[in-house]
Amino acid sequence: MHKLLRVSLTGPESTGKSTLAARLAAHYGTSFAPEFAREYLADSGPHYTPEDIEEIARGQVLAEAHAEAQANGLVFYDSDLLVIKIWSEHAFGTCPEWILRRISQQHYDLVLLMGIDLPWQPDPLREHPFLRQQFYDLYQRELREQMANFAEISGNEDRRFTQACFLIDELLRGASLPLPTSPLPMPARPDQYTLTSPSCRATFAAYGAELTSLVTLADGLEYLWPADPAVWARHAPVLFPLVGRLPGDAYYHEGRDYSLPQHGFARDQMFTVAQQSASQLVFQLRHDEKTRAVFPFAFELTITYTLRDALLTVRWDVRNPAPEQPLLFSIGAHPALRCPLLPDEQFEDYFFEFDHPVTLDRHLLQGGLLTGQTAPVLRNERELPLSYELFADDALVFKHYDFTRLTLRSHKSAHFVRFQFDGFPYLGLWTKGPGAGFVCIEPWHGIASPTGEPGELSEKEGILTLEPGQVFSAAYTIEIG
Numbered sequence: 251m252h253k254l255l256r257v258s259l260t261g262p263e264s265t266g267k268s269t270l271a272a273r274l275a276a277h278y279g280t281s282f283a284p285e286f287a288r289e290y291l292a293d294s295g296p297h298y299t300p301e302d303i304e305e306i307a308r309g310q311v312l313a314e315a316h317a318e319a320q321a322n323g324l325v326f327y328d329s330d331l332l333v334i335k336i337w338s339e340h341a342f343g344t345c346p347e348w349i350l351r352r353i354s355q356q357h358y359d360l361v362l363l364m365g366i367d368l369p370w371q372p373d374p375l376r377e378h379p380f381l382r383q384q385f386y387d388l389y390q391r392e393l394r395e396q397m398a399n400f401a402e403i404s405g406n407e408d409r410r411f412t413q414a415c416f417l418i419d420e421l422l423r424g425a426s427l428p429l430p431t432s433p434l435p436m437p438a439r440p441d442q443y444t445l446t447s448p449s450c451r452a453t454f455a456a457y458g459a460e461l462t463s464l465v466t467l468a469d470g471l472e473y474l475w476p477a478d479p480a481v482w483a484r485h486a487p488v489l490f491p492l493v494g495r496l497p498g499d500a501y502y503h504e505g506r507d508y509s510l511p512q513h514g515f516a517r518d519q520m521f522t523v524a525q526q527s528a529s530q531l532v533f534q535l536r537h538d539e540k541t542r543a544v545f546p547f548a549f550e551l552t553i554t555y556t557l558r559d560a561l562l563t564v565r566w567d568v569r570n571p572a573p574e575q576p577l578l579f580s581i582g583a584h585p586a587l588r589c590p591l592l593p594d595e596q597f598e599d600y601f602f603e604f605d606h607p608v609t610l611d612r613h614l615l616q617g618g619l620l621t622g623q624t625a626p627v628l629r630n631e632r633e634l635p636l637s638y639e640l641f642a643d644d645a646l647v648f649k650h651y652d653f654t655r656l657t658l659r660s661h662k663s664a665h666f667v668r669f670q671f672d673g674f675p676y677l678g679l680w681t682k683g684p685g686a687g688f689v690c691i692e693p694w695h696g697i698a699s700p701t702g703e704p705g706e707l708s709e710k711e712g713i714l715t716l717e718p719g720q721v722f723s724a725a726y727t728i729e730i731g
Contacts, residue, residue: 254318255425256357257418258327261364262385268479270410271328277415282326283317284483286310289512303338307331307349309499312511316518319540331356336388358398360421362414363389365404443523443531445557450730452557459521459533459553461486461585464562466730473667473730475586475688482682486585487517488553491545493582493712494698495618501707503546510544512618516551524552531555548572549579565725570716577716578707580696583726586688587658591665599662602634605655615644619701638684645680647697656691671726676712693726
């Protein structure tokens, strides 16, 4: 058996690490670990404490371990603990000792140090556009002191990709591993499936059983976010067996402690295709030894997509196959819609339209966890105007609301996206930050934990209990036009 080859992409901000990591993973047909800091700081922007640094480092370690478990002989890391070390020392003058120890114990077969000759791309999570040379020198010095096998990558995106492939091909030859026979297109995951109706086309990936495209055929207009890894590298992930975040990404069950990342693991699992017809596609995921290590339950998750005209129905069936043990879980949706849809529109041209006048209070989040506080959003109104400021304090989270239909509309065009979600007790609305270019409508059976210490999974708000042999079912629809 060949050892797993590890390739890290490191360097200052806005140097193309995320884009190149995803492209390389696609080319070599394997996995990559995304930069956890982007997900962690999505709600707060570049505002963090020393405690946040440690949480981010722990999340990065978990992301790397998960990517390694999914890898095909070779794994890529978008960012690494060296980035966190330099970041921490710049911001606070020190770095936690355990992170330094971890760095000294890590081994990468190749480190790609990303050059700063790409133009700076403004981003709500990026800092210090004028210090890139200073940071680059720090990375270069650190890698030399570590005696790391590193190479400096520069030029435009295609040149960087070509340089990286040359170095990685040499690495594979040295390890007697096969080279890719031909480049794979973006996105990184194989096994794409398509449903087509007279009016639209929907595309899905077996990886995560994720909806990846939703296009109206008459005008070729794409309604779904393209999963730009530099902003947010997802299209419409399925949240299972957890919705939201746990304190410290940890929970207890029957006297043992477990670690489970935000929104669970289904979105990063390869599903099998149980059935496919002209209008319907059925994916399935079952427990295995890897899922049992973080989630000690037997389960069978079936996701059915049905496309009729311009209406896509998404149905979840969760079955408990265990002979005795109850199954504890949550499940939710996270589809991201392109917003704006048209070139001459802005995010602020859009609004949410409810099926009747509503009064809504949002439940506030801090670091992805519920604070216990609320704030008013609407008072007996049918429309909620969109602005990036609306999401400055993270997602809008609603509990036990009294509407079942929500439509995304524009003041400048007739295009719309309508969601129908009967029986969902929780709802999230979210975008990444100014200029992100998408908005998410997220019906949930489950919700984030409150701030504080990890607790018993059975006592978590929104957790569903499924007795042996029972099946839980839920569905929602997306209509475009």
